[in-house]
Each structure stands twice: as structure tokens, then as C-alpha cells.
Amino acid sequence: MAAASKTSAGLFSTGHTVLRLVAGLAAIAVAWQASVLLFGIRPYYLPKLSVVLDAIASTPAAYAASVARTAAETLLGYVTGAAFGVLLGSVFFHHKVLKDTLFPMFVVSQTIPVIAFGAVVVLWFGNTLFAKAVMAFYLTFFPVTVNTLLGLQSVDPAQEALMKSFGAPHRQLFWKLQFPNALPQIFVALRLATSLSLVGAMVGEWFGDTTGLGVLLLQATYNENVVGIWAALLVASALGTLFYASVAGIERKVVFWRAEQ
Amino acid sequence: MLQKERPSATAGDPAKPILELRNVNKTFGSVAALHDFRASVALGEFVTVVGPSGCGKSTLFNIVAGLEEPDTGGILRFESRSVHASDLLGRVSFMPQRDLLFSWRTVIDNAILALEVEGVPRKKARAEALGLLPEFGLSGFADHYPHQLSGGMRQRVALMRTFLFKRELMLLDEPFGALDALTRAMMQRWLLDVWQKNRRTILFITHDVDEAIFLGDRVLVMTARPGGVKLEQRVDLPRPRSPDIVTSPAFIEIKRALLAAIEEESMKSFAAANFREYAQ
Ligand SMILES: Nc1ncnc2c1ncn2[C@@H]1O[C@H](COP(=O)(O)OP(=O)(O)OP(=O)(O)O)[C@@H](O)[C@H]1O
Numbered sequence: 001m002a003a004a005s006k007t008s009a010g011l012f013s014t015g016h017t018v019l020r021l022v023a024g025l026a027a028i029a030v031a032w033q034a035s036v037l038l039f040g041i042r043p044y045y046l047p048k049l050s051v052v053l054d055a056i057a058s059t060p061a062a063y064a065a066s067v068a069r070t071a072a073e074t075l076l077g078y079v080t081g082a083a084f085g086v087l088l089g090s091v092f093f094h095h096k097v098l099k100d101t102l103f104p105m106f107v108v109s110q111t112i113p114v115i116a117f118g119a120v121v122v123l124w125f126g127n128t129l130f131a132k133a134v135m136a137f138y139l140t141f142f143p144v145t146v147n148t149l150l151g152l153q154s155v156d157p158a159q160e161a162l163m164k165s166f167g168a169p170h171r172q173l174f175w176k177l178q179f180p181n182a183l184p185q186i187f188v189a190l191r192l193a194t195s196l197s198l199v200g201a202m203v204g205e206w207f208g209d210t211t212g213l214g215v216l217l218l219q220a221t222y223n224e225n226v227v228g229i230w231a232a233l234l235v236a237s238a239l240g241t242l243f244y245a246s247v248a249g250i251e252r253k254v255v256f257w258r259a260e261q
Numbered sequence: 262m263l264q265k266e267r268p269s270a271t272a273g274d275p276a277k278p279i280l281e282l283r284n285v286n287k288t289f290g291s292v293a294a295l296h297d298f299r300a301s302v303a304l305g306e307f308v309t310v311v312g313p314s315g316c317g318k319s320t321l322f323n324i325v326a327g328l329e330e331p332d333t334g335g336i337l338r339f340e341s342r343s344v345h346a347s348d349l350l351g352r353v354s355f356m357p358q359r360d361l362l363f364s365w366r367t368v369i370d371n372a373i374l375a376l377e378v379e380g381v382p383r384k385k386a387r388a389e390a391l392g393l394l395p396e397f398g399l400s401g402f403a404d405h406y407p408h409q410l411s412g413g414m415r416q417r418v419a420l421m422r423t424f425l426f427k428r429e430l431m432l433l434d435e436p437f438g439a440l441d442a443l444t445r446a447m448m449q450r451w452l453l454d455v456w457q458k459n460r461r462t463i464l465f466i467t468h469d470v471d472e473a474i475f476l477g478d479r480v481l482v483m484t485a486r487p488g489g490v491k492l493e494q495r496v497d498l499p500r501p502r503s504p505d506i507v508t509s510p511a512f513i514e515i516k517r518a519l520l521a522a523i524e525e526e527s528m529k530s531f532a533a534a535n536f537r538e539y540a541q
């Protein structure tokens with residue numbers, strides 16, 4: 001009974017969010033189209049939304065292929081980066097010495113601009129899907145590592161004491177208390193990493209490739225194809241939004257207790 | 262929950278102490294929480310502990326639960342063997358002052374936490390806990406999450422979790438502190454009932470003198486911090502005890518003695534607090 005009411009409440013709130021999202025998008029679309037028409041903005045600065053949509057509709061195969069390619073790169077990097085981040089955060093949590101020696105290096109690694117790093121990655125891995133996934137990985141794992149560590153450290157000491165009083169060994173302390181307790185924090189990073197990994201993959205494509213949203217963007221820029229730029233931008237943000245929403249949806253299912261408190 | 266057959270003497274057998282503490286001290290930095298604490302708890306006995314706030318009651322429980330090591334030099338004996346506090350981890354059933362329920366676990370899964378730690382298969386543990394729900398006033402709430410419960414219900418889930426961790430000695434730190442007077446009276450009678458049937462040894466902290474007398478075979482009054490034993494009061498009221506026993510002359514006489522001792526200690530801790538304020 002409780003489970004049923006919980007699910008329906010979850011669905012209801014999910015439905016609500018989707019509805020709000022659609023309404024928001026519609027408002028932006030109307031504002032875009034209307035302001036171009038009303039203020040007579042020159043297409044060079046902002047083409048009409050309808051023109052941009054037409055451009056996409058006229059060569060759907062190219063856009064579909066680009067989305068598929070970029071999504072694959074992003075997803076591959078994101079999933080492995082997230083897994084690695086959770087693992088690394090857990091290792092740091094258990095081995096303080098390792099954390100104290102390695103963690104500063106990871107911080108430094110994140111100060112390297114992704115563009116500079118991209119050049120090296122392409123040198124190492126060539127113009128492959130894998131090279132772009134590495135970029136997405138690089139931008140994903142760090143926030144996930146940090147938040148995993150923070151989440152694991154944020155356990156209520158009294159709850160830890162309770163588990164110990166039951167005679168719980170370290171392994172059980174981790175799986176029954178520390179890890180579930182860290183999940184809300186981990187998901188904050190996972191949501192943040194959706195947009196970061198997409199950026200990583202698209203920037204990676206700038207170092208040379210033939211398909212992908214980053215490629216479309218770069219080509220359109222070279223050709224001063226304003227409509228093409230906006231079309232690539234639109235498709236990329238749609239992909240990013242969908243990605244973010246999916247992770248947020250999973251979050252609501254997994255860490256339901258946070259949302260309902 | 263019944264583990265062993267035991268003679269039905271009401272007070273525990275003093276010749277067979279399950280827990281003995283002698284000269285136990287505990288300091289946190291410059292704060293002395295316990296000083297020269299001594300007590301002995303017999304097998305099957307129900308001992309209640311009262312004392313001014315901050316006198317070291319929870320610290321005492323943390324030591325007996327194995328979570329905190331007392332200062333060196335003290336003597337700690339459990340089941341007639343000299344032990345380190347840490348040896349007691351996993352051997353004493355401990356209910357802390359807050360309910361500490363895991364928000365991602367349902368009522369039933371919170372209740373079986375200790376069983377799971379012990380390696381009992383989840384299904385079996387759940388079946389056992391389900392049977393106990395009515396007794397704990399939680400029927401129909403098996404699949405609820407902690408945030409869907411009232412404070413009193415949360416406390417009962419915590420109590421159930423403690424009971425399902427079947428150890429001879431149970432430490433209950435103000436288990437009924439968060440309950441309203443009515444539920445509280447009900448839970449007291451219920452606890453006595455369960456205890457009478459199962460005969461486990463209970464150490465029970467409370468702020469309520471009536472509760473301490475009504476439940477206990479013996480009441481320990483603690484001194485103001487650093488906590489020691491100010492007074493040990495036997496409660497020779499017959500069992501089973503009915504709720505109206507609180508108006509009997511014997512009860513009132515015990516209460517008078519306890520109140521006098523507590524009053525004295527409360528004044529001391531109050532004066533100490535005031536003194537610190539003036540000194541600043
Ligand atoms: N881990 C700790 N570190 C430092 N000081 C502590 C620690 N635990 C307890 N204390 C101090 O020891 C003293 C006794 O605390 P304790 O929690 O045992 O009191 P209590 O009798 O349970 O109080 P209450 O009735 O309010 O629950 C307090 O002054 C407290 O500040």
C-alpha cells in the first residue's frame with residue numbers, strides 16, 4: 001500500500017516535471033520566433049527558429065548520425081567515468097594515506113584546460129570514438145570522485161556506532177550504511193557530469209573527426225553557416241537536456257528518501 | 262524471542278552478575294564524564310538509571326556497548342570475565358538515545374538490521390519481524406519509510422530493532438523519552454510484560470523517576486558530572502506491577518528517597534553551570 005502510494009506520487013511528480021519542461025521549451029520557442037519577427041533581428045545574429053528547424057528537417061540523416069555518434073562518445077565516457085569516480089572515491093575513503101598523496105594530483109589534473117588535454121588525447125588515441133570518450137571520462141570522474149568521498153564521510157557517527165554495536169565488520173558498514181548514505185551526494189555529481197561529459201565529447205571532436213555534433217558546429221562556423229551553427233546548438237542542447245533529465249529521473253527513483261523528506 | 266528457560270525469581274540473582282563495573286573513569290580532554298563509577302548488574306535484573314542531564318549516562322552505555330574504551334585502571338567484567346570494552350561489540354543489545362533509523366530502509370528492514378549483520382537470510386529475518394509488528398504497535402506499517410512515521414512510531418521501530426538483536430544484556434537509553442504520556446504508560450507496561458516473558462537483563466536510562474521505580478528492580482541515581490553512583494535503591498514492589506502501584510505508600514516512600522537524592526545532584530550541576538557563567 002505504501003509502496004503503491006509512493007510510486008504514484010513519484011509518477012505524478014515526474015509527470016509534473018515533464019509538463020513544466022515542455023511548457024518552458026514552448027515558451028522559449030515562441031519567444032525566439034516572435035522576437036526575431038518583432039524586432040527584425042538580422043539572421044546573421046539570430047535566425048528564425050522555423051528556419052533552423054527546417055534546416056534540420058531537410059538533412060535529418062546527417063543530424064541523426066551526429067547525435068548518435070556524440071551520444072555514444074558521451075555515454076561511454078560518462079558511464080566509465082562515473083564508475084571510476086565512485087570506485088576512486090571509495091578507495092580514497094578507505095585509504096587515507098592514498099587520498100592524501102593522490103588527491104592533490106587529481107585537483108591539479110582538473111586545472112588543465114580541457115582543450116590542451118584534448119590535443120594530447122588525440123595524439124594518444126588517434127581520431128577514434130574512444131579518444132572522445134576519454135575526454136568525457138576525464139570531465140566526469142573528478143566531480144564524482146569528490147562527491148563520493150564527501151558523501152561517504154558525511155555518515156552520522158551515531159549510526160556508525162550503532163552498526164558497530166551489532167558487531168558489523170567494515171564491509172557491512174560500507175554496504176549497509178556508508179554507501180547508501182553517500183548516494184544523494186553522488187547523484188549531485190552525476191547530474192553535473194552529464195553536461196560536462198557532453199562538452200568533453202564535443203570538444204574532442206574539434207581535434208578532427210567526420211561525424212558528431214562538435215563536427216557539425218565546427219563546419220558551420222568555418223562556412224559562416226549561421227543557420228547550421230544554431231541547428232547544431234539546438235540539437236546539442238536537446239541531447240544534453242534529455243541526458244540530464246534521464247539521470248535526474250534515475251536519481252528520483254534511487255534516492256527517493258531525499259526527494260520526499 | 263524466548264531463548265532459555267530461567268528460574269522465575271523476580272529480582273536477578275546477585276550471585277551471578279552479568280556485568281560488573283569498578284572504578285570506571287572516562288575523561289574527554291579536560292571533561293571528566295565518569296568518575297569512579299561502580300555497579301553490578303545481576304542476570305535477569307532490570308536496573309534503571311536516573312541522573313541529571315549531562316552526568317555521563319550515555320557515556321556509560323557507550324562503554325558497556327563497546328563503543329568507547331574507559332580510562333585505564335578501571336575494571337570491567339562481563340559474564341564473569343574481565344574484558345576490554347571493545348570485546349563487548351556485538352555482544353550487547355544497544356538502543357541509543359536517538360532512533361537512528363536508516364531513511365532508505367522500510368520499517369521492517371530497519372527492524373532486521375542487526376539480524377542482517379549477523380548473517381540471517383533477509384527473508385527469514387523479515388518473516389520473524391513481521392510476526393512482531395503487532396506487539397510493537399506497528400501493524401500495517403511494514404513497508405513505510407521512516408519519514409512517514411510519527412516520532413513515537415520511529416522509537417518503537419528502534420525498540421524492535423533492539424529486541425531482534427537477541428543478546429542477554431540490553432541497554433535502553435531513554436527509549437520512551439519521545440513518547441506522549443499515554444503511549445509511554447502503555448509502552449512501560451508492555452515492556453514489563455515482554456521482559457517478564459523473556460527475562461533478559463535490562464539497563465534502562467530515564468529522566469522520569471516514576472518510570473524508574475515502576476520498571477526497575479533497582480534504581481541507580483547518578484551524581485552530577487563527573488558521574489558516579491550516588492544512591493542504589495532497591496525496589497521491592499511485587500510483580501507483576503499494576504499501573505495504580507504508583508499511588509501505593511511503598512512506591513511513594515521510594516520516590517521520596519530518590520527525589521531527595523536527585524534534587525541534591527541537580528542543584529550541584531545547576532550551581533556548577535551558574536558558576537561557569539559567572540566566571541566567563
Ligand atoms: N565524544 C565526546 N567528546 C567529548 N565530550 C563528550 C563526548 N561524549 C560525551 N561528552 C561529554 O561528557 C559528558 C556526559 O555526556 P553524556 O552524553 O554521557 O550525558 P548524559 O547523562 O547522557 O546526558 P543526557 O541526559 O542529556 O542525555 C557531557 O559533558 C558531554 O559533553
Ligand SMILES: [Mg+2]
Binds near residue numbers: 318319320358434
Ligand atoms: Mg544521554
